[in-house]
Amino acid sequence: MPDFLAGLCDPDTLQMLAEGTLDTLYMTLASTFFAYVFGMIMAVVLVVCRADGIRPCPGLYKVLDVVVNLTRSFPFLILMIAVIPLTRFLVGTTIGNNATVVPLVIAAAPFVARLIESSLLEVDHGIVEAAQSMGASTFQIIFRVLIPEALPSLINGSAIASTTILGYSAMSGAVGGGGLGKLAIMYGYNRYQTDIMFATCVLLILIVQILQEIGNRLSRRCDKRLV
Amino acid sequence: MAEPVIEIKGLGKSFKSKNGPVVALRDINLTVEKGDIFGIIGMSGAGKSTLVRCINLLERPTEGAVIFDGQDMCRLSSAELNRARRSMGMIFQQFNLLMQRSAEANVRFPMEISGVPHAKAKRRARELLELVGLGERAHYYPSQLSGGQKQRVAIARALSTEPKVLLCDEATSALDPSTTASILNLLRDINRRLGVTVVIITHEMSVIEQICNRVAIISESRIAECGTVEEVFSNPRTDAARRLVLPEGRRAGHIKADRLYRIVFNGSSSLNPVIADMILECKAPVNIIHADMRDMDGKAFGQMVVQLPEDQEICARMLGFMEARGLAMWEIPPGSCIDCDPEDYDYEQERGRHA
Ligand SMILES: Nc1ncnc2c1ncn2[C@@H]1O[C@H](COP(=O)(O)OP(=O)(O)OP(=O)(O)O)[C@@H](O)[C@H]1O
Ligand SMILES: [Mg+2]
Numbered sequence: 001m002p003d004f005l006a007g008l009c010d011p012d013t014l015q016m017l018a019e020g021t022l023d024t025l026y027m028t029l030a031s032t033f034f035a036y037v038f039g040m041i042m043a044v045v046l047v048v049c050r051a052d053g054i055r056p057c058p059g060l061y062k063v064l065d066v067v068v069n070l071t072r073s074f075p076f077l078i079l080m081i082a083v084i085p086l087t088r089f090l091v092g093t094t095i096g097n098n099a100t101v102v103p104l105v106i107a108a109a110p111f112v113a114r115l116i117e118s119s120l121l122e123v124d125h126g127i128v129e130a131a132q133s134m135g136a137s138t139f140q141i142i143f144r145v146l147i148p149e150a151l152p153s154l155i156n157g158s159a160i161a162s163t164t165i166l167g168y169s170a171m172s173g174a175v176g177g178g179g180l181g182k183l184a185i186m187y188g189y190n191r192y193q194t195d196i197m198f199a200t201c202v203l204l205i206l207i208v209q210i211l212q213e214i215g216n217r218l219s220r221r222c223d224k225r226l227v
Numbered sequence: 228m229a230e231p232v233i234e235i236k237g238l239g240k241s242f243k244s245k246n247g248p249v250v251a252l253r254d255i256n257l258t259v260e261k262g263d264i265f266g267i268i269g270m271s272g273a274g275k276s277t278l279v280r281c282i283n284l285l286e287r288p289t290e291g292a293v294i295f296d297g298q299d300m301c302r303l304s305s306a307e308l309n310r311a312r313r314s315m316g317m318i319f320q321q322f323n324l325l326m327q328r329s330a331e332a333n334v335r336f337p338m339e340i341s342g343v344p345h346a347k348a349k350r351r352a353r354e355l356l357e358l359v360g361l362g363e364r365a366h367y368y369p370s371q372l373s374g375g376q377k378q379r380v381a382i383a384r385a386l387s388t389e390p391k392v393l394l395c396d397e398a399t400s401a402l403d404p405s406t407t408a409s410i411l412n413l414l415r416d417i418n419r420r421l422g423v424t425v426v427i428i429t430h431e432m433s434v435i436e437q438i439c440n441r442v443a444i445i446s447e448s449r450i451a452e453c454g455t456v457e458e459v460f461s462n463p464r465t466d467a468a469r470r471l472v473l474p475e476g477r478r479a480g481h482i483k484a485d486r487l488y489r490i491v492f493n494g495s496s497s498l499n500p501v502i503a504d505m506i507l508e509c510k511a512p513v514n515i516i517h518a519d520m521r522d523m524d525g526k527a528f529g530q531m532v533v534q535l536p537e538d539q540e541i542c543a544r545m546l547g548f549m550e551a552r553g554l555a556m557w558e559i560p561p562g563s564c565i566d567c568d569p570e571d572y573d574y575e576q577e578r579g580r581h582a
Contacts, residue, residue, distance in 0.1 A: 124321075124323070126319060126321050126323040127323050127324075127325060127326075129285055129319075129323065130317070130319060130323035130324075130381075131336075131340075132285060132312070133283055133285060133312060133315070133316075133317040133394075134312060134313065134316075134317075134336070134337040134340060134384075134385075134388070135308075135309035135310060135311075135312035135313040135337070135340065135341065135388075136309070136340045137305075137306075137309060137340075140340045144336070144339070144340065145325065148325070148327050148328075149325060149326060149327050151327060152327075222327075223327075224326060224327045224328070224329075224368040224369075224370065225326050225327075225368070225369075225370045226370070227368050227370060227371065
């Protein structure tokens with residue numbers, strides 16, 4: 001092992017890295033989950049209400065479209081600071097893992113909405129028409145046609161979303177967030193501890209690889225077009 | 228008396244586009260009766276798809292009414308419309324199967340959305356797959372099926388809610404000729420055995436010939452002609468109809484000759500060799516100048532142009548022979564065009580002359 005990594009053998013450091021990893025995973029997965037809850041609702045409204053959608057509603061579409069674009073144009077760091085009052089109101093504090101989830105969800109939901117929207121739009125319009133010709137209601141088309149038919153693509157999208165959210169969560173270390181991002185900034189940046197910097201980088205890369213691989217495999221496994 | 232299942236009254240449809248409205252259908256009036264296999268044929272862009280999509284309101288008509296089973300489709304609430312659509316199956320050129328569901332699950336789909344209990348839906352899906360000859364493939368996914376098999380699954384799916392009508396938009400256009408024939412046979416079988424009325428959209432004359440009993444010809448957004456297949460094929464009255472019935476490439480062109488007669492076959496038995504009989508009986512040869520015949524269900528439709536012998540008496544005997552067999556034989560004025568060039572031949576005028 002190179003000299004500069006010798007410090008990592010210390011049990012306290014190892015425990016700190018392990019906790020950081022868990023915190024990061026917690027923030028990432030919790031934020032991804034909530035971002036999907038809101039993102040899915042927005043995406044479905046966008047897809048259903050667009051001009052050639054199953055229930056066209058140009059007014060609602062336009063409003064939501066603008067809101068999504070607006071939120072997406074905020075740099076995450078700035079958004080995080082801007083929503084501090086909301087975070088305090090919802091979680092009671094502005095530091096720690098739970099406090100990070102709030103801005104993460106706000107930042108990720110519109111991005112997730114776009115991902116889901118593009119997955120849902122991939123579903124062949126002919127299939128939707130076939131369902132309409134069978135007398136399927138709008139809800140049935142959403143839940144029994146659009147989402148199941150887009151599932152492989154949605155899973156692929158969720159791997160992209162969770163890795164992006166992981167990146168955001170690391171950034172949140174700069175303004176009170178926890179996890180590997182906080183370790184990298186506190187030790188690696190402020191105290192010049194290259195070993196810790198190096199370890200957090202490796203861990204982040206590993207997590208991204210694992211999430212992406214799980215996504216790819218699940219997506220391939222459930223795609224019946226590939227059997 | 229046949230009862231109407233679908234009545235289309237004064238239907239018009241125009242689309243909004245950037246360069247102003249595009250009229251796809253104008254003043255369409257049609258009645259499809261129970262048990263019909265009703266063909267709608269026309270050139271590309273004539274408005275066939277738009278017409279069939281107006282029947283189940285995938286496209287909302289901008290004028291007129293579509294009466295299905297006694298109710299005006301355009302006036303139904305969306306819940307009522309969905310219920311009405313369940314009695315109208317539809318199949319498509321591109322099959323439109325759910326790609327993430329097996330054949331059986333595809334057939335179950337319409338039953339799931341109309342609340343049929345799972346066990347019953349499963350049983351019926353199996354029966355229908357048997358009916359379309361895919362009993363063995365129930366667990367296959369669409370990606371594992373050929374085009375013809377996919378269309379069979381689509382047909383089984385469309386039949387699962389026991390519809391009164393099956394709408395087919397170019398259902399065989401993506402298939403090769405022998406697969407097309409087998410799908411058409413299946414449709415005829417379904418029509419006969421289950422009593423399902425079938426509406427078929429196509430641009431291929433052969434599809435109409437093979438299974439339809441009634442046909443509407445649609446041209447430039449209007450119904451050019453409508454009637455039984457026999458009527459329309461033996462006696463195309465409009466340019467559009469003639470262009471389809473007497474396709475290009477079969478024109479005889481202009482031939483200047485005397486003693487030319489046109490024989491119109493109007494469904495007499497094609498197994499009966501009339502011309503040969505006439506030659507044997509009158510003991511004189513005739514010169515066949517042009518023939519454009521179709522065989523449908525063992526009946527001959529079309530026309531033939533023959534040159535009769537110079538001998539006046541033999542000529543008269545031949546005319547008598549044909550008349551006795553119920554075949555009209557008209558003399559074509561010398562020097563006129565004999566043929567069948569749809570552009571410049573006027574059937575009405577000739578019929579008038581011989582009336
Ligand atoms: N959604 C639409 N918006 C604008 N114009 C349309 C639309 N759908 C159809 N049209 C126009 O209506 C006309 C009829 O189209 P339609 O699809 O019914 O033709 P078709 O007879 O089915 O042709 P094909 O044999 O090529 O399928 C065409 O001129 C087409 O451009
Ligand atoms: Mg078409």
